[in-house]
Amino acid sequence: MAKVKDRLKRPLRDLRISVIDRCNFRCQYCMPAEIYGPDFVFLPKSELLSYEEIERLAQIFVELGVEKIRLTGGEPLLRKDLPYLVKLLSRIEHLKDIGLTTNGVLLPKYAKELQAAGLKRVNISLDSLKDELFGQINGRNVGVGPVLKGIKAAQEAGLGVKINMVVKKGLNDSEIIPMAQYCKDNHLQLRYIEFMDVGSSNGWKMDDVVTKKEIYDILREHYSLVPVDPDYYGEVAKRYRHQGTDIDVGFITSVSESFCSSCTRSRLSADGKIYTCLFNGNGHDLRDFMRSGVNDRQLAERICEVWNGRDDRYSDLRTAETVANRKKIEMSYIGG
Template sequence: MQSIPIKNVGTNRLVDKFQREYYYLRLSVTDVCNFKCTYCLPSGYQPPVQKESFLSLDEIRRIVGAFAAMGTEKVRLTGGEPTLRKDFLAIVETISALEGIKKVALTTNGYRMEKDVERWKKAGVSSINVSVDSLDPRQFYSITGENKFHQVMKGIERAFEVGYEKIKVNSVLMKNLNDQEFDRFKNWVKDKPIQMRFIELMQTGEMDQFFNRYHLSGQILAEKLLKEGWILRQKDRTDGPAKVFSHPDYLGEIGLIMPYEKNFCASCNRLRVSAKGKLHLCLFGEEGVDLRDLLVSDEQQVILQSRLYAALQGKREHHLLAQGNRGIRTNLASIGG
């Protein structure tokens, strides 16, 4: 598809008052998810009483076009489960055709990967993150509420077959649930080009007791890796928050996402837009800035870019997770994690 230019109307690039520049947009395209993960939606997706439509294809084109005109190079499609959208391929094609967008990434639970990953690649998905919280099928079922382990694993293999050179696999680290599988995960990636990423459990409004019971610091794993000869890799500017470790004896890599670590926010380069059109400056915290009234027509680009820049100037230097302030977020499915 031919690249579609959206003119930069003169508004500044996305730089906050702490001189952090934002190249990376995490765009949720739906709140709906078909898994029931214990750390996110243990009761499954519950439709809101007051229904509000998710962003349309045109609204998505306009919001991503505004970000791209202000310097954003990478867009990650999140949810819920983004591939539940019937127009998912059209969304990918539209975003990947926008001038300035160099990468369109996808975060998925992987349930459709085996069947659809070739079409995702042809549409323009340049990289995939897939969730695998356990390599034990029974534990996988216990955590996700879905008996889909073998289906997801076949999807990962299929992704390599259709030409993906590396797959990122996400696992939420939980004490006494899957932390004991750390060595098993390492062995799994020894001969596979997989970046195995362990994400510290984060506290949300609905999950206080779960957090207190299962939270484990990723620093424990970092120290273990360093003792075993793993080396911390330098980040690229559009990389996410993971600290990535490599080892000369391993084809795969290990990534750690540790939001409670000191200075975690110092290298922040990403902003979030929800499936209902709100800009969120941080995964945790504020209500969000509504953008939807400025997504009605292409002629609103001047005001839209101005609102994005103005909102960014209110971004805090740090989140307040370590102080026990997890903001208003009830679960991570509502904003794409």
């Protein structure tokens, strides 16, 4: 497999694995009601990758250089027996980190079991600390209480916790400082994410974006922040630290400061397709190819072929025309 890895033209370090297709379950906490109504049809279980298939593909990705895996969704904690998958992945040699993106609601039930299985950290979405506003954002009128309980459960279980806040102008930009203070007080790492045009259902407009510079300028009026060097090539977040602490504040700047040229992240959907970019709606099938009986080397060669053919530069080239006309995959399908 080493010779196959040598064929990669650019590093492949980070793999996001969606374990649930569009959630694949009706969940009052995570799926937009206007999209996932009572008549929405989800994929049958046979079309989803099994845990053993995910393990096999993850092993190959690691042999090709992946060091970090994050499980996403939908809401991945709704997938039955998820700790079992974490345990399978934790046995993969040379895999350094296993994380999970979640809304946090089910962490009081699963955090300890996940940590025992080998999970290292969780990324929890929290766009406001106000019940009414948070309910408006999630479209389900669910308040912040269940999420805050999930954060506490994750910390008590010994998991690293990172908070993701998508900032949209005129909606929750007034929450920038309250969120920073909450995370500082509770020893939580925070990531501000510029409002992005992922998928085609969030009504994105450039006028709604609060840029990293704008958020940073607001924060500097209240806090002393010092820049932090990247931990590795291709690290997406631009990080700062509250002076005198080990608490980070980071920015995901896909809109204002793109990072296409250094991207080392691939995505694997729940139904077994590789996506080379969050803004690319064209997936490359691995599930049917794998189920046809090919060996691991053939799978590795197929992954290399897809990755070497990657020419995504959407964030570098974003215009009003590309926003309107480019086919993109929904965030709820492929995760962040």
